[in-house]
Amino acid sequence: MPTPTESHSPAPAEAGTPVIEFTDVEKRFGDNVVLKDLNFSVARGERVTLIGPSGSGKTTILRLVMTLEELTGGYIHIDGEPLTHEQRGGKRVPVSKKQQKKLRTRIGMVFQQFNLFPNMTVLENIIEAPVHVLGQSKQEAVQKAKSLLEQVGLPDKADAHPTSLSGGQQQRVAIARALAMDPEILLLDEVTSALDPEVVGDVLNILREVADTTNVTMLIVTHEMGFARDVSHKVMMFDGGRVVEEGHPETIFTAPEHERTQKFLGAVLGH
Amino acid sequence: MEFFEDWPGYLDVAINWSDRLLEGLWTTIQLTIFGGLLAFVVAVVLGLIAGSPRAWLRVPARIIIELFRGVSLVVLLFWLMFVLPQIWMRADGLPFEGLVYNTFLLGVMALGINYGAYGAEAVRASMTTVPKGQWEATTALSMSWPHKMRRVIFPQAWALMLPSLTNLWVHLLKGSAIAYIMPFVSDFTAELNQLRRPTDIWFSHAFIGLVVYFILALIITLFMQALEARAKNKLGRGPSLLEILSPAPKPVTAGGAR
Secondary structure, eight states, rough: OOTTTSSOOOOSOOOOOOOEEEEEEEETTTTTTEEEEEEEEEEOOOOEEEEOOOSSSSHHHHHHHHTTOOOEEEEEEETEEEESSSEEETEEEEEHHHHHHHHTEEEEEOTTOOOEEEEEEEEHHHHHHHHHOOOOOHHHHHHHHHHHHTTTTTTOOOOGGGGGGGGGHHHHHHHHHHHHHHSEEEESTTTTTTTHHHHHHHHHHHHHHHHOOOOEEEEESOEEEEEEEHOSOOOOOOOTEEEEEOOOOOHHHHHHSHHHHHHHHHHHHHH | OGGGHHHHHHHHHHHHTHHHHHHHHHHHHHHHHHHHHHHHHHHHHHHHHOSSOHHHHHHHHHHHHHHHHOOOOOHHHHIIIIHHHHHHHTTOOOOOOOHHHHHHHHHHHHHHHHHHHHHHHHHHHHHEEEEEEHHHHHHHOOOOOOHHIIIIIHHHHHHHHHHHHHHHHHHHHHHHGGGGGSOOOOOHHHHHHHHHHOOOOOIIIOOOOHHHHHHHHHHHHHHHHHHHHHHHHTTTOOOOOHHOOOOSOOOOEEEEEE
């Protein structure tokens, strides 16, 4: 049961197959090793925030899960199934496109720069993939899109063009677009970093509500420490492509053990 | 001026020849439209393949593009008109016999392939200028390659490639004048060559030819500019065609008065 001091639901029990599992993950760009020997797992419904200085590899982790970057070593499993590579006969071999696509439809992502399609209206942006990728009927998709627009506070913008919207509004549409796919996993990549300070709160409140009302697993990269503290079950501190420290948000934010975490939080929280 | 002394007489000659001139003009228009359409299809197909991340698709497309960009139109036409039929003449019973002797169709093909190879570069390059974030968003929504191309990437690249395609189409119009070397095809330039005999080259080519080709090029440019305005408007940039064409005066904006 949630207590008054803890607005979010309790962490899901660490039972069953993890939704996301990283095994010995390594990512390098040429000679530059960004992630090394990374092992962690995320349980169903768990919300994990990745913090750390820029260049520490947080965003790369989200991009690997979304298959926007090629995995150069190790394995990522989604619901226990290999996302990019699997071990077969002692060798690391790529999985089929079909398998990757099947798993990818369970993952949604919201980007720092929104990335709405400028050649479509707001409504078309939201229903495009549900209709043409998931095969929903247009009527069903429109109905869902309208309720999502209501949820993100933009019920009157269905026929607007993305370019006519403010940054905050565009990001809210982008959240609706990602949710329209009913993802099991939602990746949030610095979703408020490109926004005016006064609209950051609106976008975060929408995401808080999503966290409170759904069971979607979230992997979050953010510089909004208050938000991270409110919604996450676990916080992982990254530096130099490795996990420095991880734990419950209360512990990490109030009594971090590691010196690197203390220094980082001191800098971003301004004390 | 002495130079223009005979021109009133020439004008009568040209009016007498108007049937033939119009016929030639019609051939030129057909070559430009059909050649342009074929060039567009070739450009999109080759341009998409040349932009593929898969080498076994990309490399052959690049070879075809470079080959047909490098071969001059006259040489290409010569091969199609005079060398290709030799093969069919020597070996009996080869397929496409009707096509090989249809010089108009061969002319359309030469124009389509030659300018299509140039257009492929415009198509490929415009795809690469669609922001990376758009491609990533299509991946995040699990769109298949044909789906993302048709619905997201191409519509955005379209606005970017149109200025290049306009240039190429105007070039193709003028390139179609090379059709005068083609047997059995009398385009506008071929008819101007005939008109030159009773008049002179200044009147036929430098006056009638100049004006007519200029007007044709202008029509193409205006048509393509309308397409471009429409494409930009669909991306949420710039006014709609209706707004551009509406006669209502624009309100004077502040600062514009000075």
